[in-house]
Amino acid sequence: GYRARSAYKLKQLDEEVGLFGPGNTVVDLGAAPGGWLQVASERVKANGKVVGVDLQRIRSLDLDNVETIRGDMTEDETKEKLTAIIGERGADAVVSDMAPNMTGEYSLDHARSVYLARQAFEVAQELLATGGDFAVKVFDGQDLADFRADMEKEFQYVRSIRPKASRDSSSEQYLVGKHFLTAPVRKGD
Ligand code: SAM
Numbered sequence: 405g406y407r408a409r410s411a412y413k414l415k416q417l418d419e420e421v422g423l424f425g426p427g428n429t430v431v432d433l434g435a436a437p438g439g440w441l442q443v444a445s446e447r448v449k450a451n452g453k454v455v456g457v458d459l460q461r462i463r464s465l466d467l468d469n470v471e472t473i474r475g476d477m478t479e480d481e482t483k484e485k486l487t488a489i490i491g492e493r494g495a496d497a498v499v500s501d502m503a504p505n506m507t508g509e510y511s512l513d514h515a516r517s518v519y520l521a522r523q524a525f526e527v528a529q530e531l532l533a534t535g536g537d538f539a540v541k542v543f544d545g546q547d548l549a550d551f552r553a554d555m556e557k558e559f560q561y562v563r564s565i566r567p568k569a570s571r572d573s574s575s576e577q578y579l580v581g582k583h584f585l586t587a588p589v590r591k592g593d
Contacts, residue, residue: 407465408439410501412569413578415443417499420565421580423537427451429495431486431531433477433524434502434541436460444499445470455489457482477502477523487530492590494533500524500540503576510575514545521551521579529558532584544575555581 406412418424424447432440435456444454445467454470456462462472471489475482502524504516521542528538538559542548555562559581566577 406439406442407437409569411439411443413567414440414499416567416569417539417565417578417580418443418447421537421563421582423497423499423539424448428497429490429493430454431490431495431498431527432456433498433500433527434458435472436462438462438465440499440501441465441470442467455486457486477527483527483530486527490531494587494590495531495536496533497537498524498528498532503541511545514543515547517541517543518545518547518551525555530588532587534584534587536584538581538584539578541576541578544577552579555579558585559583560585
């Protein structure tokens with residue numbers, strides 16, 4: 405079984421838009437307790453690699469193709485560690501299920517969620533190989549349209565998906581950017 409029900413959301417995203425394939429390198433932001441890591445590990449197979457990051461310690465999954473980092477994705481130190489692991493070839497997919505601690509105040513929760521989503525977007529632009537994909541959780545609200553417009557500049561197209569596994573009342577959705585247009589020139593390219 406999976407460690408988190410959210411595993412089914414990632415499965416649905418992957419089925420709808422095709423995020424992973426065998427041999428892929430995948431970065432998973434906000435990865436604890438590890439449900440998405442389990443799904444990604446299955447999809448990339450033994451010759452792929454999945455790197456998960458979370459503020460919380462991720463209890464070992466005992467999967468040979470998974471590596472985890474404990475860190476805050478809003479801090480440069482964590483981003484640098486991740487870049488060092490991913491290396492010059494870049495990642496095939498960056499996925500983020502990061503969520504703020506909910507206060508119940510709709511506009512505050514939305515603003516914090518967009519802030520985390522933008523952090524993930526920044527990391528995706530640093531790490532993705534050209535043609536790579538990015539999926540990010542974000543809560544509904546007034547800043548969503550601007551964020552989506554910014555993503556649209558960097559990907560061939562963007563889709564918004566509300567997985568069935570998300571609670572009906574939930575304001576969460578996932579924006580998926582397909583086919584990253586231009587990876588930055590990386591050392592060694
Ligand atoms: N996808 C995960 C799974 O399937 O097990 C569930 C992720 S949970 C919904 C959201 C996670 O985002 C939490 O574990 C939280 O610690 C993490 N998170 C929130 N802010 C973060 C940050 N700044 N840096 C790293 N992780 C963060």
